[in-house]
Amino acid sequence: MACRVASRSASRVLSEITSAAKAAGGRGAGRNNRTYLRRTSSTLTGGRAACLLGLPVVSCLGYSIYCRVQSSAVVCALDQNAVVEQADYLYSCAEIEKLYQLLMQYKESDDAEFLWRLARAARNLAMLPDTDAGQKKQLIFDAFEYASKALEKDPQCFAAHKWYAVCLGDVGDYRGTKSKLTSSVVIREHLEKAVKLNPKDATSFHILGYWCFAFAELPWYQRKLAAVIFSKPPESTYEEALDFFLKAEEADPDFYSKNMLMLGKTYIALKDKEKALLWLTKAKDYPARTWEDKEVHQEAVDLLKKLG
Numbered sequence: 001m002a003c004r005v006a007s008r009s010a011s012r013v014l015s016e017i018t019s020a021a022k023a024a025g026g027r028g029a030g031r032n033n034r035t036y037l038r039r040t041s042s043t044l045t046g047g048r049a050a051c052l053l054g055l056p057v058v059s060c061l062g063y064s065i066y067c068r069v070q071s072s073a074v075v076c077a078l079d080q081n082a083v084v085e086q087a088d089y090l091y092s093c094a095e096i097e098k099l100y101q102l103l104m105q106y107k108e109s110d111d112a113e114f115l116w117r118l119a120r121a122a123r124n125l126a127m128l129p130d131t132d133a134g135q136k137k138q139l140i141f142d143a144f145e146y147a148s149k150a151l152e153k154d155p156q157c158f159a160a161h162k163w164y165a166v167c168l169g170d171v172g173d174y175r176g177t178k179s180k181l182t183s184s185v186v187i188r189e190h191l192e193k194a195v196k197l198n199p200k201d202a203t204s205f206h207i208l209g210y211w212c213f214a215f216a217e218l219p220w221y222q223r224k225l226a227a228v229i230f231s232k233p234p235e236s237t238y239e240e241a242l243d244f245f246l247k248a249e250e251a252d253p254d255f256y257s258k259n260m261l262m263l264g265k266t267y268i269a270l271k272d273k274e275k276a277l278l279w280l281t282k283a284k285d286y287p288a289r290t291w292e293d294k295e296v297h298q299e300a301v302d303l304l305k306k307l308g
Contacts (some may be wrong), residue, residue: 080111087117100125107146112157115150118162120142123170140170151190158197162204165190181229187211188234202252206259209244212236213266238269257296259284264303273307280304 083106090099103118125131126139144167150160165187172180188211193202215236218226226233245263247254264280267273284300286293 046263049170080113080286084113084117087121091117096121096125097127109155112150112154112160115146115153116163118159119145119147119167120288122146123167126170133216137174140167140174140282141169156197158194158201159203160205161194161197162201165194165207177225178229181226181234184211185230185234200251202248202255202259205244205248205251206256206262209241209248209259209262209266211251212241212244213238213262213269216241217269237267242270254282254286257283257288257293260286261296261300264300268303268307277304277307280307 001107005196037279061175063153063165076298087102090102100121103114103121105116106114109115115291120143121274122139123143126136126143127155131139132284147160147167150157151164168183168187172183175183188208191204191208191211192246194201195208198204213236215234216238218235223233246258249263254260260283264276264278264283267276267279280300280303283296284304288297290295
């Protein structure tokens with residue numbers, strides 16, 4: 001009974017958090033599948049080496065790492081729905097460690113709904129600033145294992161495809177350039193599957209847009225290397241990237257400051273100054289609730305200055 005009461009209470013609190021966030025124009029704490037890019041993802045779109053991957057290396061997505069909400073959620077559950085509900089509540093509150101501890105109890109589960117959430121929790125824990133290098137690597141490979149198992153158990157689960165793609169991008173950092181390039185093709189395939197299974201998931205569209213942007217601006221020497229590995233190297237255009245970023249906005253308007261920034265950068269690449277100014281201004285004015293929002297704000301300010 002206590003667990004059920006805690007679960008119902010968590011649902012009410014989560015509903016209130018979500019409503020408040022939407023009213024404030026924010027991303028919404030209840031958007032549990034959202035992905036955000038970590039600090040190093042900027043190198044993928046800065047013209048310096050897209051790391052031959054074409055995918056932003058996503059991290060603690062869907063919540064603020066540095067604005068953790070202290071919750072009183074009871075980590076217990078009587079059935080699958082209650083566990084999932086508690087997990088999503090902890091995720092919405094940025095309680096990474098508690099979320100990971102809860103889901104680790106189900107690491108041997110054959111249920112994809114547990115497994116992809118555990119993959120997300122493990123990799124998000126890996127991305128915390130105080131996680132040492134050895135533990136980070138272990139968590140990243142564990143996350144990939146959980147995501148792979150989730151996909152195996154339920155090939156029709158869009159979140160399993162998305163998190164498999166994300167985790168595959170992460171492990172690529174440890175496997176070398178050739179592996180990362182090869183993985184980029186697989187990553188796109190799984191992201192396309194994710195949006196096909198759930199065309200309302202804005203972050204899958206966003207990551208696809210990032211993939212396209214990175215390959216559109218891939219330096220010539222990296223294209224040459226790609227040509228050695230593939231008979232037909234991966235390629236894309238700014239127009240394709242734009243289409244995915246716009247689809248992300250259509251699925252969930254104003255959901256993510258980084259998507260606004262990328263729209264601005266894509267319009268710059270397409271030499272559409274008017275629309276670039278529009279989206280960069282939106283990115284600049286977006287409420288800075290996370291460290292990433294603050295970085296987006298500063299980059300948008302710098303780009304606006306350059307555009308005059």
